[in-house]
Amino acid sequence: MKGEKKRFFQIFLVWTLLFCPVTAFAHVKGGEVIGLISGLKHPISGLDHVLAMIAVGLWGAQLGPPAIWLLPVTLPMVMALGGMLGLMGVPVPSIEIAIAVSAMVLGVMVLIEARPKLWLAVLIVASYAIYHGYAHGTELPPGGNGLLYSIGFVMMTGTLHATGILIGLIHRWLAGRMALRLAGACIAMAGVMFLWRAIL
């Protein structure tokens, strides 16, 4: 009798655990916080991305109008295009190398205070933005909300760019111009380091 009771309770316990239901939140949205926070964190999680985005802002400030406002309008859209290519599974080769080279080239542009034609400046920034967007767009953690991840990473990228422009406003003073060139040199050297790591 006692053994029968014990066996019954064992079976009862197993079945109870098996049937323990999860609330059926059919279609309900999930992972909003994970998505948004991951999106906000991703652009600042790698120094290569941070430096490249700030370099674009610094260069835009050196170039002045209209580049100073054209670049921040263009950059997020081209980055998103890169992200879209990544999400659609279009293979883009040598992402890490291209990101490292972008930091190097943009750093040099700031260092030498390059003033190419506007279309060329936009082309240089846009071509590297595709690689940065590609790297960001494909790295949503499991369970995260894709839309909020996208909003988060676009916002943070824009904020980094704006930070670069704000720092670049020191360009109006002679000492500020020298400091910007020095910053460009540092970014270019960091780019060389990233390239070294990417190749090895």
Added chain:
Amino acid sequence: MREISIIRISSFLTVASLILPGPASAHLVTTGMGPVYDGIGHLLLTPEDLVPALALALFAGLRGAVAGRRAMFLLPLAWIMGGVVGSKLNVTSAFPIPALSFLLLGGLIAADLYMPAAAFTLLSILVGLVHGFLNGVALNEGAGLLGLIGITTMLFILVTLVSASVVSLKRPWTRVAVRVAGSWIVATGMLMIGWAMR
């Protein structure tokens, strides 16, 4: 023996109550404060609807006070009409339709494109009808028409505040900031399409 049958009945009841499913809160945010607040919460917490509404308000603000006034009345009206139609139907689409609103409205803001009054009126109605329709379909299983009233009330307030704020911007860089926000909206729309095609 009697003791065992009582245990069996009680365990059967326990298992049966555990098997009972929870509510299927499909699509909607439930605030617990009634359908009108559910609608308000739905709009504020759903970027697929909130961002296009804000984008239209930003674009209206860039186009001036007249466009702002049109948007603040036309968008909620069209939204509620689309919602009523949507609540009668049950249509779903695998393609993220709001992404098109992101691309269109964000692009218009980023380009600061001039638009004739008639075209702007048509745009406001179109955005309202499409998003209202999608909301109406979603509200079928939840807050219903009262939820739709909550959404449109909130829309009116948001569009009024945002478009009026943009109209009041005087310094050139502030208009550029609005255009940058537009480019962010386009970028997000492109990624939405990317997620859908993944």
